[in-house]
Amino acid sequence: MFQKWWLNNKLKRLISNNKLNKSTHLQRHYQYLFTQLNKPVSDINFLALDIEMTGLDHKKDEMVSIGIIPIIKGQIQPGYAQYKLLKIQGSVGQSATIHGVHDRDLTTALDTSEVIEWLLQQCQDKVLVAHHALLDIQFIEHALLKLGIPVHQLFAVDTLQLEKQRIYRKKQFIKNGELRLNACRERYYLPIYSAHNALTDALACAELLLAQLNKMGGLEHIKLQDILRKY
Amino acid sequence: MDNSELQPIFDFMRKLAPFDTLQEQTIKQCCSTLTIVYYSKAQKLVHVDTNQPQLYIVRTGAFEVSTQQGELIDRIGEGQFFGFSGMLSGEKVVNQVHILEDGLVYHLPASMFDQLRGSCYQFDRFFNRAFAKRLRNQSSLDRNAIDTARITNIMSKELTTIAPDATIHDAAMLMSNKRVSSLIVVDQKQLCGILTDRDLRSRVLAKGLGGNLSVASAMTQDPTTIESNSLIFEAMLKMSENNIHHLPVMSHNKPIAIITSTDLIRSQSSQPLLLIGQIQRQPNLESLIQVSQKIPDLLYNLISSDAKASEIGRILTSVTDALTRRLIALKQKQLGPEPMRFCWLSFGSQARQDQMAGSDQDNALILEKETTEQEAKYFKQLSEYVCCALNECGFPFCPGNIMAQNPVWQLTLQQWLQQFSKWIKSPDPTALLHASIFFDMRPIYGEISLFDQLQTSVLKDTKNNDIFIAALSQNALQSTPPLGFFRSFVIERDGREVKGIDLKHKGNALINDIIRIYALSVGIDEVNTSKRIERLVTQSAIDKDIAMNLLDAWEFIAHKRLTNQGRQFNQAQTVSNYILPDSLSSLARHQLKDAFKVIYEAQSTIKLKFLRQF
Structure with missing residues (x-):
């Protein structure tokens, strides 16, 4: 109840915040969240997201690629999956060994501002989902700040947090590595994909979300406000 | 490949028949029309919208299609x-x-499905075949009723009985009134004989005797009977071996019906019986070797007809029994009659009637008394001939040399009694190793009474013998089912080499061990594992749930082992007891895991019950 009231209030204030009027997409996104808070997640549109970066520090590292895949009324839509490469200042350097994006691939890359605009447009009628959402949100907020949109309030569903709660409810502690995307997926007998391609990870995260929601009692019985978090 | 395509979905579809026959570009197009849904066991049913048909492609999980009924x-x-x-x-x-199991399912819209069928012949044919197969399954629900049906399905429902002190006249009247060819003679509800048409002919009319004769004087006393849970095939075997046409069917030592050769003929002739008939007719070893080459085919046919594993075991063992008997008879024709009474024993899988492909021979002799040099020579020649011949017929020599041709196992009844009592009194490791083989024994040929004396005495010694049973339990717990295997399987499924599971030694053998302990501890004289379980349940010597679970687990594992061997046989590979995990579907993997869990729980029960350990 408190969670609902709190989210409700936050969103109301954000919608009336003039500074954010610069981005109509963002406005619409908040409107969407505000109207859907009380709806069962089976009716919600989600956008599973994964970002590959040159490192983990949003202040000095840069985004390299973003993969998104929508979930419409409980069905993942691979046909609408999208993938963008971003121009970066430096070099992907050593991080190429992780995400497989090399400097030579970045010739088709877009400016960060373009990609952020595209991303906001994509999620104007959807709820963001990510595994360990905090990291992705930090990078997005940092990019928005550079565009002159000082947002410190983004909302997302985090499959890592959902998993953490589930494990805590069952036992006391969490072992090292137990919350990694593939480790989580194994517990639901989901197939193991090779990790660290933004699009594959977005798909992996989307599938994990559906599995988790089913284990939590089914998509019809969970409301958005039960799982949405503010970052 | 285009970056906006999802590699894992493409990789899966590309390897999946019949999509693997499509052009790469078509597969990509296909992938982009898919939607992915997660189904959870809690939902119970997949909601199939008949107005919006689509193809459901199972990525993970397990499902069951059934009719509305x-x-x-x-x-x-x-x-x-x-x-x-x-x-x-x-x-x-x-x-x-x-x-049945949670999982991801890809939905392919009907428009795409139709487009693919229209553009690719193989694709279309694949689904038409699958459709035809499914229709067949739907209409042949009683496909198991071929070789393996039970006599309860064909025996007469009505039992016509008469008392032993009735007259032949009464008996003849009754038979013609009821239109039956035989009567069961019952005294105080106990079976005491059988009176058939043939008896009336040969024992009464041919001898010029009158109708006032008592039934008791014309009947066949203590006739050969059959248990009500037997297979049709076993009834056939019993009739042909004893040259009779009527078998009283017994349940709990009471006659409940009669089965006749006419009933059997009506139920059609069967392949295993033909093979046994051939074995009984062969005049020499060469021709027997040739006939026994058909045994693998028989096994393969039984597997493909989807018979129960326990029944396949019984059928195959009957063939081995017939072969052994025929070989003994052949050699005796040459050597002359035996110089003293003896009994040819089988141990292990042949005794338990669960022989499968590649079983080796375990046998021995019980002799009536000490042999002279001349007599010893007779049994040496006989046993060496039979063991070598069995080896040539496809039943390899026992690696542990537990064979009738080994003088160590040609013992007199007295020596056998001493041997067993030694094992039971001091259950050292060798004794316990022997237990799993020797304590499952069955007579194959010769003087059954020698075997009966031995078995009665052995069971008397083991019954309620806490120390021996505890040692046996301790030994049985040395080997555990491969539960952890599945955990490693999850880790290893990304393609590294995975070892197989030994379904025999880590599965069926463990259940045999458990049940043997129970059976010996209460002195049950059955040796077949499922028959032992049945008796244990009727005597309340085992928890019924555990017993039924073990029975199911035994059947499931044995069935997996057989179908695996069938596949190996079909692909001309070496037939083995190992199954590779990647050859199992996710459903079978879960079922196998459950079966192993049942064994594990039963072992814990044994630990508690016979070792008083927690």
Whole structure:
């Protein structure tokens, strides 16, 4: 109840915040969240997201690629999956060994501002989902700040947090590595994909979300406000 | 490849028949029309919208398609399909799809499915075949009733009995009134004889005797009988071996029906019986070797007809028994009659009647008394001939040399009694090792009474013998089912080499061990594992749930082992007891895991019950 009231209030204030009027997409996104808070997640549109970066520090590292895949009324839509490469200042350097994006691939890359605009447009009628959402949100907020949109309030569903709660409810502690995307997926007998391609990870995260929601009692019985978090 | 395509989905579809026959570009197009849904067991049923048909491609999980009446049509696991029947036939399909295991399912819209069928012949043919197969399954629910049906299905429902002090006249009247060819003679509800048409002919009319004779004087006393849970095939075997046409059917030592050769003929002739008939007719070893080359084919046919594993075991063992008897008879024709009474014993799998492909021979002799040099020579020649011949017929020599041709196992009854009592009194490791073989024994040929004396005495010694039973339990617990295997399987499924599971030694043998302990501890004289379980349950010597679970687990593991061997045989590979995990569907993997869990729990019960350990 408190969670609902709190989210409700936050969103109301954000919608009336003039500074954010610069981005109509963002406005619409908040409107969407505000109207859907009380709806069962089976009716919600989600956008599973994964970002590959040159490192983990949003202040000095840069985004390299973003993969998104929508979930419409409980069905993942691979046909609408999208993938963008971003121009970066430096070099992907050593991080190429992780995400497989090399400097030579970045010739088709877009400016960060373009990609952020595209991303906001994509999620104007959807709820963001990510595994360990905090990291992705930090990078997005940092990019928005550079565009002159000082947002410190983004909302997302985090499959890592959902998993953490589930494990805590069952036992006391969490072992090292137990919350990694593939480790989580194994517990639901989901197939193991090779990790660290933004699009594959977005798909992996989307599938994990559906599995988790089913284990939590089914998509019809969970409301958005039960799982949405503010970052 | 385009960056916006999803590699894992493409990789899966590209390897999946019949999509693997499509052009790469078509597969990509296909992938982009898919939607992915997660189904959870808690939902129980997949909601199939008949107005919006689509192909369901199972990525993970397990499903079961059944008719509205609940009859099973198909089980579906990873990489298999459902939902195509409606799209192929154009009719609304009312089948139900149950969710057995949570999983991801790809939905392919009907428009794409139709486009693929139109553009690719192989693709179209694949689904038409699958559709035809499913229809077949739907209409042949009683396909198991071929070789393996039980006599209860064909025996007369009505039992016509007469008392032993009735007259022959009464008996003849009764038979013609009831239109039966035989009567069961019952005294105080106990079977005491059988009176048949032939008896009336040969023992009364041919001798010029009158109708006032008592039934007791014309009947066959203590006739050969058969248990009510036997197979039709076993009834046939019993009749042909004893040259009789009527068998009283017994249940709990009471006659409940009679089965006649006419009943059997009506139920059709069967292949195993033909093989046994051939074995009984062969004049020499060469021709027997040739006939026994058909045994693998018989096994393969039984497997493909989907007979129960326990029944396949019984049928194969009957063939081995017949072969052994025929070989003994052949050699005796040459050597002359035996110089003293003896009994040819079988141990291990042949005794338990669960022989499968590649079983080796375990046998021995019980002799009536000490042999002279001349007599010893007779049994040496006989046993060496039979053991070597069995080896040549496909039943390899026992690596542990537990064979009748080994003088160590040609013992007099007295020596056998001493040997067993030594094992039971001081259960050292060798004794316990022997226990799993020797304590499952069955007479094959010769003087049954020698065997009966031995078995009675052994069971008397083991019954309630806490120390021996505890040692046996301790030994049985040395080996545990491969539960942890599945955990490693999860880790190893990304393609590294995985070892197989030994379904025999880590599965069926463990259940045999458990049940043997129970059976010996209460002195049950059955040796077949399922018969032992049955007796244990009727005597309340085992928890009924554990017993039934073990029976199911035994059957499931044995069935997996057989189908695996069938596949190996079919692909001309070496037939073994190992199964590779990647050859199992996700459903089978879960079932196998459950079966192993049952064994594990039963072992814990034994620990508690016989070792008083927690």
